[in-house]
Amino acid sequence: MRFSQRQSSKLPQIDLIPMLNVMMGILAFFVMITMSLGSEKLIDVQLPAEQQDNTPPPLPTDPFIVQLVGENQVQLNGQPIEVEALKGQMETYLGRNPENIVFLLPGQDLPYEQVMQFLGDMRSVGGDRVSLAIEE
Template sequence: MRFKSKVAPPPPPVDLIPMLTVMMGILAFFVVITLTLGSEKLIEVQLPAEQQDNAPPPLPADPFIVQLVGENQVQLNGQPIEIDALKGQMEAYLGRNPENIVFLLPSQDLPYEQVMQFLGEMRSVGGRRVSLAIEE
């Protein structure tokens, strides 16, 4: 009676080409995703020049202060107002007063993206005469 010898078969060869192809595909996927997520719309913000005196410029006699209280909750000089009506009043105010500025005063609790989006909508109506304000 003959027994077969228990010699282990040689290990299978490792083919690196399919593994490298998969790795390159995954790398290309992440590069494409990174590039598409990185394209955000930017809003130009011009900071004022440094002033020697720390006194803020005086407010106009009839200021136009828009308070962003919450999501789609807007107040004009302390009174609640609809966003569509706000745009109309803003156009009329800027037409009457060519030197005045519209101030946007957002709530501290709102996310940055929401504030910048609303500022962009206001700038589409008022251009460079819309300014972001902060409370001290």
């Protein structure tokens, strides 16, 4: 059986427009992701040095414990309080004694981003004297 071979001197044409559209879309995607990841705020978390003895430091006599219960639901030592009033209370508490520490106790079911955002807001008022606490 013989097949006739066609000899075509004409080269096939390749349409580059769809490929360029896909490449530009991918490039735009990566540019947007890069720009959005670069604008995130980072919170400096300083871990304590390893202690030889396992005795925790003594708690202050009048602890300032802020509980983050839900979104914009805050409690100060078990009593509900507004966020703006909390900032004023923090400034007063931290101004009384330079050794005082404010503890933030977040709820277990809260998103990580929300807790870190609130911790950052508290650190804008109290600086490094604001600590994230955990319940045991």
